[in-house]
Amino acid sequence: xxxxxxxxxxxxxxxxxxxxxxxxxxxxxxxxxxxxxxxxxxxxxxxxxxxxxxxxxxxxxxxxxxxxxxxxxxxxxxxxxxxxxxxxxxxxxxxxxxxxxxxxxxxxxxxxxxxxxxxxxxxxxxxxxxxxxxxxxxxxxxxxxxxxxxxxxxxxxxxxxxxxxxxxxxxxxxxxxxxxxxxxxxxxxxxxxxxxx
Amino acid sequence: xxxxxxxxxxxxxxxxxxxxxxxxxxxxxxxxxxxxxxxxxxxxxxxxxxxxxxxxxxxxxxxxxxxxxxxxxxxxxxxxxxxxxxxxxxxxxxxxxxxxxxxxxxxxxxxxxxxxxxxxxxxxxxxxxxxxxxxxxxxxxxxxxxxxxxxxxxxxxxxxxxxxxxxxxxxxxxxxxxxxxxxxxxxxxxxxxxxxx
Numbered sequence: 001x002x003x004x005x006x007x008x009x010x011x012x013x014x015x016x017x018x019x020x021x022x023x024x025x026x027x028x029x030x031x032x033x034x035x036x037x038x039x040x041x042x043x044x045x046x047x048x049x050x051x052x053x054x055x056x057x058x059x060x061x062x063x064x065x066x067x068x069x070x071x072x073x074x075x076x077x078x079x080x081x082x083x084x085x086x087x088x089x090x091x092x093x094x095x096x097x098x099x100x101x102x103x104x105x106x107x108x109x110x111x112x113x114x115x116x117x118x119x120x121x122x123x124x125x126x127x128x129x130x131x132x133x134x135x136x137x138x139x140x141x142x143x144x145x146x147x148x149x150x151x152x153x154x155x156x157x158x159x160x161x162x163x164x165x166x167x168x169x170x171x172x173x174x175x176x177x178x179x180x181x182x183x184x185x186x187x188x189x190x191x192x193x194x195x196x197x
Numbered sequence: 198x199x200x201x202x203x204x205x206x207x208x209x210x211x212x213x214x215x216x217x218x219x220x221x222x223x224x225x226x227x228x229x230x231x232x233x234x235x236x237x238x239x240x241x242x243x244x245x246x247x248x249x250x251x252x253x254x255x256x257x258x259x260x261x262x263x264x265x266x267x268x269x270x271x272x273x274x275x276x277x278x279x280x281x282x283x284x285x286x287x288x289x290x291x292x293x294x295x296x297x298x299x300x301x302x303x304x305x306x307x308x309x310x311x312x313x314x315x316x317x318x319x320x321x322x323x324x325x326x327x328x329x330x331x332x333x334x335x336x337x338x339x340x341x342x343x344x345x346x347x348x349x350x351x352x353x354x355x356x357x358x359x360x361x362x363x364x365x366x367x368x369x370x371x372x373x374x375x376x377x378x379x380x381x382x383x384x385x386x387x388x389x390x391x392x393x394x
Contacts, residue, residue, distance in 0.1 A: 028225060028227040028312070030226075030228040031227040031228075111366070112225070114223065115225070149389065150385075152374060152378065152379070155374060155379050155383065158363060158364075158367045158368075159360045162360045162361075162363025162364075162366075163356045163359045164359075166355060166356065166358065166359025166360075166362070166363065167355075167359075169308070169355075169359075170355045171355075177349060181349065182349070182352050185348040185349050185353065185356070186356055188348055189348060189387075189391060190390060191390075193385075193386035193389045193391075194386060194390075197394065
């Protein structure tokens with residue numbers, strides 16, 4: 001966290017995380033130094049240290065940012081939806097929307113955790129597992145209601161994430177396909193692939 | 198290519214590529230030197246140069262190896278299948294099989310092309326586009342036959358690849374789920390998601 005909690009400082013921190021993520025994806029995490037990042041932001045390296053203590057902490061903040069987005073825009077609101085089918089549709093559409101229109105670099109960097117400490121990695125894996133289990137539980141509920149096709153629940157959950165997260169690799173906003181359209185299509189494919197007629 | 202074309206030398210080259218891919222995924226491409234790779238193989242760095250001239254060439258060979266596998270085990274045999282629905286099922290199942298039981302590191306490294314030259318990147322993108330177009334054309338054919346759901350063909354093709362390639366991120370052979378079972382389930386989800394009843 002930035003050393004003071006004002007909104008302005010938080011916005012600036014977020015700006016730094018997004019740009020750093022972009023550089024990490026373009027140049028690789030290992031060959032991007034804090035000096036590169038400071039140069040790209042046109043600030044001093046000392047100014048960067050106001051926001052985090054090391055490149056490792058910066059990387060960890062980026063991964064956390066991605067997880068916070070999923071928590072705020074997908075997981076927490078989805079918990080309020082009691083109908084499992086409706087909940088699943090909400091999860092797929094909104095996670096796809098995040099993956100399509102959000103910062104692609106954050107998602108890509110989030111899967112390159114080699115530079116993190118054991119404790120940081122464990123903290124991230126715990127949060128990911130929590131989300132994974134939530135989605136899997138929704139599929140369990142649909143299975144109990146005899147609405148799910150005959151597929152293994154773990155395979156189904158991971159494959160769903162593959163459909164969604166791959167958006168960050170190929171989709172570019174502002175092109176021929178709108179975010180809305182692309183998320184509708186991913187939703188359609190996923191729901192028809194998972195649910196019985 | 199190794200400097201002589203004997204089978205033994207090819208096998209040894211392949212062995213080196215697989216191990217190097219593994220190290221690249223574990224440590225990151227940039228922070229893995231040829232010395233690290235030579236150490237892991239218990240050979241001299243000079244012996245490594247028998248197989249390739251630079252780390253860049255090594256990385257390129259790894260990506261090519263992944264593309265060759267797809268060409269030999271998916272693309273070429275699929276070209277022989279005249280029925281579009283049968284062809285699509287063959288593509289999904291066999292590409293999923295490669296992604297599940299093949300070398301996961303090769304697939305992961307294949308999407309980190311920053312260290313490659315412009316010419317190398319272009320050559321790889323050309324081969325990927327060729328495969329992409331082949332799969333997309335299969336979907337066009339199914340659309341013409343009114344068998345495809347109402348989804349954008351580009352979104353559908355990329356999403357299909359997401360389902361398949363994500364296997365390299367999560368599936369571990371030798372666990373509870375067999376390769377056969379996991380590929381059947383991915384196939385089921387993908388076909389039901391793409392095709393009308």
